[in-house]
Amino acid sequence: MKKQAEVVIIGGGVVGCAVAYNLASMGCKDVVLLEKNYLSSGATGRCGAGIRQQWGTEMNCKLAKASMEMFENLEQILAYEGEIELKQGGxxxxxxxxxxxxxxxxxxxxxxxxxxxxxxxxxxxxxxxxxxxxxxxxxxxxxxxRDGHANPFEVTRAYAQAAQSLGVEINTFTECKDIIIEKGKITEVVTDKGSIKTKTVINAAGGYSDLIGDMVGLKLPVYSERHQIMVTEPVNSFQTPMVISFYYNFYCQQVPHGSFIMGQGDPNEPKGHNIGHSWQFLQELSKKINHVLPPLGQLRIVRQWSGLYNITPDAQPIICQAEEIPGFYMAIGFSGHGFMIAPMTGKVLAEMILGKNLSMPLDKLDLGRFDRGELIPEPSVV
Amino acid sequence: MDDKIIICFCEDITRAEVRQTIKNGATTLDEIKRIIRCGMGPCQGKTCEEMICREIMDITGKKKEDILIPTRRPPTSSILLADAARSDNNEKTS
Known part of the structure; x- marks a missing residue:
């Protein structure tokens, strides 16, 4: 592992890998990415794999639209040899x-x-x-x-491989333990495999972003919440779009591989980092799906799992530099829709860090909006 | 052993594909699963996990006790969604 880097990214999900690639492609190649498990082991790899542009706020709509345009060309942009399994079934x-x-x-x-x-x-x-x-x-x-699906594992891998080919160092199974600040400035990131001297850190730790905030003494206005999900055996394609309902509180899509992936939010879910499973989920969601999409009742459920939403008070992400700590950037609090807006997030955050003109102004998504009372609540979240 | 032998019956993954994936750097069951899908099918790894474990040991020299087992999740064996919908804790079991 490098002992020194221009930028250290914490988190090997889709956001961390997308920022890493964009920094490198804009010329900043002295980048180290830290991931405590393996790539896409957190929220990215546990998500519902949907990408939609139908949002209720300007920022989410803009980020989602620009990201979809990038998803449509991602394999070419990143020169990826695999497939991201884009399916635009609506x-x-x-x-x-x-x-x-x-x-x-x-x-x-x-x-x-x-x-x-x-x-x-x-x-x-x-x-x-x-x-x-x-x-x-x-x-x-x-x-x-034009909404649809992409494979989160493949998208993350595509960004990671492209970043590595440009010189980014990716360290999996390497956990960030502390961030050292001297005279108000970041000097060092401590991991369980040694320390890295740096002046710039990006918090892209998803469900654990609050813990990274604690390391620099920032009480971030985010919390994590378990969301459960389940998958059926693969069958021949018979459902084109993702079907979602805020009333019943579920989403359900058939992925290109043939499986149906479906999940729901639980209004009584406590805050925290629990990613266990419950039998109530299996029963409740099955009842809803069996009612709204009856033929799915004849499919066999093979697995349920869960992951963390990282939620902000207005269900929109925080993408900015911390005013209190120069060099501490964050792309957190995606509130359940980080995967689908990651391509544009990665691009704009890299531009922000390198002091370039932004492809899209993100001042409305700064950390200070909560203190200023300028919340922009997103009404359309499952 | 023939590399064309199928290791993951659910997803039709050959021994050669598993070995190549390990050689490309995925040396845990969880990582391999997320790249070539073995363990994601109806058997949820019950058939292939041991065999993949042996391939990891063979290629990396890892000891078996150092290879993490992926998280076990319900259902224990696959069930019809309609059956899961019918189950109710208020119903008496016959």
């Missing part, structure tokens, strides 16, 4: 309450104004896209055909 978001219909209309107006081609469908139109959808009680659905 996202169908179901509305069961008048309030939801109103919110979706508002979201679609915003999305359209930003160039995202989403539309409101009738239940009949929704059924044309998902013929096995039970439309009982359904009022409308928001749909964007």
């Amino acid at each position: 996202y169908l978001i179901l509305a069961y309450k008048e309030q939801e219909v109103k919110q979706f209309q508002k979201n679609i107006e915003l999305q359209n104004s930003l160039g995202i081609e989403s539309e409101l469908l009738t239940p009949e139109e929704a059924k044309e896209i998902v013929p096995h959808l039970n439309t009982k009680g359904l009022l409308a659905a928001s749909y964007c055909a």
